[in-house]
Amino acid sequence: MSSLEIKTSTNIYHVYVDVKLRHKLPSFLEKEYSNVLIITDSHVEKLFLDDVIHSFGTTTKVSYAVVPAGESSKSIENYFNLMTSAIENGLDRHSLIVALGGGMVGDLAGFVAATYMRGIDYVQVPTTILAHDSSVGGKVAINHPEGKNLIGNFYPPQAVVYDVETLNSLPxxxxxxxxxxxxxxxxxxxxxxxxxxxxxxxxxxxxxxxxxxxxxxxxxxxxxxxxxxxxxxxxxxxxxxxxxxxxxxxxxxxxxxxxxxxxxxxxxxxxxxxxxxxxxxxxxxxxxxxxxxxxxxxxxxxxxxxxxxxxxxxxxxxxxxxxxxxxxxxxxxxxxxxxxxxxxxxxxxxxxxxxxxxx
Amino acid sequence: MSSLEIKTSTNIYHVYVDVKLRHKLPSFLEKEYSNVLIITDSHVEKLFLDDVIHSFGTTTKVSYAVVPAGESSKSIENYFNLMTSAIENGLDRHSLIVALGGGMVGDLAGFVAATYMRGIDYVQVPTTILAHDSSVGGKVAINHPEGKNLIGNFYPPQAVVYDVETLNSLPxxxxxxxxxxxxxxxxxxxxxxxxxxxxxxxxxxxxxxxxxxxxxxxxxxxxxxxxxxxxxxxxxxxxxxxxxxxxxxxxxxxxxxxxxxxxxxxxxxxxxxxxxxxxxxxxxxxxxxxxxxxxxxxxxxxxxxxxxxxxxxxxxxxxxxxxxxxxxxxxxxxxxxxxxxxxxxxxxxxxxxxxxxxx
Missing domain, CATH: 1.20.1090.10 (Dehydroquinate synthase-like - alpha domain)
Structure with a gap:
């Protein structure tokens, strides 16, 4: 297992890189969470959502929300709908959001986590090579029709869990x-x-x-x-x-x-x-x-x-x-x-x- | 002039309390800003907006946006429209937002500042007694139909400039x-x-x-x-x-x-x-x-x-x-x-x- 430590002004988190990590996500988290919301896109959903859900076992309440694949999903409408999902699924300040997907999902789900009840924990689970870049650094955002990433925060994740196996399927x-x-x-x-x-x-x-x-x-x-x-x-x-x-x-x-x-x-x-x-x-x-x-x-x-x-x-x-x-x-x-x-x-x-x- | 110093994890800011401060707002700012957006509500607009605009003189580009008075203005729709105003008025990362009003305006404008281009400077100019509470502490938020303040950040202002004279007109x-x-x-x-x-x-x-x-x-x-x-x-x-x-x-x-x-x-x-x-x-x-x-x-x-x-x-x-x-x-x-x-x-x-x- 390879891991890197990343220091930010507010926390320290680890980036784990190896094969098959999606099957044991909770083992990379420093806390136990009783309520988890996985945010993913319609493409990744079909490939890896079940694996990540199952990794949490049966004692954790796990729900999920799926947005259409593609950059246009980083919209204010999806952002608001994801907030509604978080509320409806009973997430509180001690809950976790999992960003399962490429950079689009990481940015969107990260911004939801950054601003839900003024900020709750989230973990990045990148499924593209490009996301090796965006998943580290704590930049989260959605787009405005006038420009990309104009609405956002600096908000580091609790961990980045990079399953190299998920990159096999990339076009x-x-x-x-x-x-x-x-x-x-x-x-x-x-x-x-x-x-x-x-x-x-x-x-x-x-x-x-x-x-x-x-x-x-x-x-x-x-x-x-x-x-x-x-x-x-x-x-x-x-x-x-x-x-x-x-x-x-x-x-x-x-x-x-x-x-x-x-x-x-x-x-x-x-x-x-x-x-x-x-x-x-x-x-x-x-x-x-x-x-x-x-x-x-x-x-x-x-x-x-x-x-x-x-x-x-x-x-x-x-x-x-x-x-x-x-x-x-x-x-x-x-x-x-x-x-x-x-x-x-x-x-x-x-x-x-x-x-x-x-x- | 009475002032208090407030330390946060990310900055130190001052709270100034006295009469007539709205007429000299820039003198309480540690930086010069070339582009300023004042956010206020339809009630405060009539009373104090002109004073604050004039306080910036003629060398600064000052624009403003007005939301209806009342708690229901802390909505995702107003939030998004204020982002559009900020973009249309050319605000960049070095610009300033002024929150002129009570707690509602402070929360809404503060959340816009916290998330515009991942966070720009803002100053609280409270016009209610109640806002002595909300303007200090860095909590900013908007409401979700399912609950108050569910969407927000912790994001301290650059200063709180409290003109006691504006409280004269309170019902x-x-x-x-x-x-x-x-x-x-x-x-x-x-x-x-x-x-x-x-x-x-x-x-x-x-x-x-x-x-x-x-x-x-x-x-x-x-x-x-x-x-x-x-x-x-x-x-x-x-x-x-x-x-x-x-x-x-x-x-x-x-x-x-x-x-x-x-x-x-x-x-x-x-x-x-x-x-x-x-x-x-x-x-x-x-x-x-x-x-x-x-x-x-x-x-x-x-x-x-x-x-x-x-x-x-x-x-x-x-x-x-x-x-x-x-x-x-x-x-x-x-x-x-x-x-x-x-x-x-x-x-x-x-x-x-x-x-x-x-x-």
Whole structure:
């Protein structure tokens, strides 16, 4: 059993990573709970809900609530309905919420837990690779029609219980989406780790031991940053590598057309190219490009207007005074934050997309 | 200028109490804010909104949002609409929300601030006596149709700016409602303070200096308890004196029929009587009864079914395993928590209402 300890300003919790953990969830909890509400989505429900229910045995009252799969479920309506479920199922301040699913479920169920009776315990049970990122760090939120994650809290879970076996069933694009964040954790922290990932074909050989190793390393990078900077001062912003363009692409192409990680992958390529130009350094642009290509990341986009992208990039929660801030690299493991002029950015975007098309 | 310092687990903030403070709000803030959203209700809007807007001068962007006066405005719909206002007015993580009004506005605007972009700064500007209680302690919430304050956070403000002059315009029942919590703060902490309040006719002589003294003392009692026990362990429960029956009466008679404080006043009388019987001590039941009577608190209720009240008391957020827990007193300043049997409680309720009717 591998476990990592994560310190926050309000608690310490553990992340457990191994196979078959969903069958023994209560053994990872430090308290006994007499009343548990499992929140999951319509996709994960069919695969793993029964396992998690049974893990609690017969002495615990276990109820569940299912929301439709997909990012649009992070709505105020579902949030309110889940509150109603919690009340109807008699949850009190000593009860537990289980977030069983990917990042969407983790964000939504975590925000319900954060605000039900001013905050009750919850545990993250991620079922995607991407959620190795979102399940650690305590960010929980729902969406507003005007923007993603605009309504939320910082609220750490009691534990993250990561059953690697549940990742077996992921479709390829979800594997790609999750691995992009693993690559990001390599780029901002550790060249050796980045190179290890670059040697791996992530589609053909699903090896739970390698995946487990990558997940643990990715989580530990994230955890280190979050421990240093829980509430998003400067250092936590490094986690945003690839996300400024990534979010803009996601929004512009339409959520669902390209996965979060696939968009971030393009954003990281862009950040590498901009970094090389701004700092006059050499970075593994080609290595990353080839790896993305080999693993079928979408690299050739239909024409995207660069002025429209620029405006999207300005809407980022992290932008100030309407200038775009990007995370760049002076070397692998040496992140920086740069504010970029509009003209400069347009030039960079033009180069980037021209070279991609050639590539 | 009188000010109190309040320490929480995440920050330190000040409570300022004096006349005319609404005209110089920015001078009590430790930061400059370029974008401010004032949230108020339809009643307070007419009286004080302009003063607060003008206090920010012309260099700050100030917008406002108004909800209907009354507890029913603490709804998920208003919460969501206020989020939309915040977005439309361009608030970012460095903006400020001003909660201008009584406890309802403080709870609602505070919860918006707590969850907008995972939490931005806010300042409480209370305009009722009752809000001396709710504006300190960091509890923010909205209501669910199934119960009050079921959705919320612990989220302290950056400051509480209490302009005593705004209390001039309060109707008598609001003065009674607020003073009940001041009396409570006396009962749970300080006999001399309790006696001072009992000497005061709160309706005929509105003296801002005496009121200011009482508010500061009440806030300091609350602040001491909240500093010791931010997240409602045992000690914070003492603040619940009079509230177990109080909440049941409010809910049973219908919100708006009796004010919160008026219901709590009856609850405190009940707690004094129960305490005398359980502990065999003598407490100032008659003193409090006479003071309440002199100040026109509603003491003679139309018939209330005691079994219905008992069931309401069991629904309290603080009840466990369906037994009623009450805050009692062994002496003034010596609070305790007792779990009471249903039969015993019914007997106590019967006695209490019989004596009230005689009184």
């Amino acid at each position: 390829e694009k979800e594997v790609r989406s999750g691995y992009a964040e693993i690559v990001k954790h390599g780029l901002i922290s550790d060249e050796a780790f980045f190179n290890q990932v670059m040697e791996q074909n992530i589609l053909s050989t699903f090896n739970p031991q390698i995946l487990k190793k990558h997940l643990i390393k990715g989580i530990s990078v994230k955890a280190n940053i979050v421990e240093t900077d829980e509430k998003e001062g400067n250092i936590r912003k490094y986690l945003n590598l690839g996300h400024t363009l990534g979010h803009a692409l996601e929004a512009e192409l339409g959520y669902g057309k390209i996965t979060h990680g696939e968009a971030v992958a393009l954003g990281m390529l862009f950040a590498l190219q901009v970094s090389e130009k701004v700092y006059g350094v050499t970075l593994p642009y080609d290595t990353l490009y080839n790896w993305l290509s080999k693993n079928n990341y979408p690299l050739h986009l239909s024409r995207v207007d660069k002025y429209v992208l620029l405006n999207r990039m300005k809407k980022d929660k992290k932008s100030r005074d309407l200038k775009v801030q990007m995370v760049l690299l002076k070397a692998i493991g040496q992140s920086t934050i740069e504010q970029l002029d509009d003209e400069q950015l347009i030039q960079f975007l033009e180069n980037f997309f021209r070279e991609l098309v050639k590539g | 008598e029942k609001e003065v009674r409602s607020g003073y009940a919590e001041i009396v409570k703060h006396g009962l749970i902490s300080d006999e001399a303070f309790f006696n001072q309040v009992m000497e005061q006719n709160i309706l005929s002589t509105f003296n801002p200096q005496i009121l200011k003294k009482h508010l500061i003392k009440g806030i300091s009692v609350k602040a001491n308890i909240v500093e010791t026990d931010e997240k409602e362990g045992n000690i914070r429960k003492y603040l619940n004196l009079g509230h177990t029956l109080g909440h049941a009466l409010e809910a049973e008679l219908g919100y708006g029929k009796i004010t919160h404080g008026e219901a709590v006043a009856l609850g405190m009388l009940f707690a004094l009587q129960v305490s005398e019987k359980v502990y065999g001590v003598t407490l100032p039941y008659d003193t409090l009864y006479n003071w309440l009577s002199k100040n026109n608190y509603p003491l003679h209720l139309s018939r209330v079914d005691k079994y219905v009240l008992l069931n309401r008391m069991k629904k309290d957020k603080k009840s466990r395993d369906l037994k009623v827990q009450m805050v009692l007193l062994k002496a003034i300043g010596q609070s305790t928590i007792e779990q009471l049997d249903d039969e015993q409680l019914i007997q106590f309720l019967e006695n209490f209402f019989r004596e009230l009717v005689k009184g």
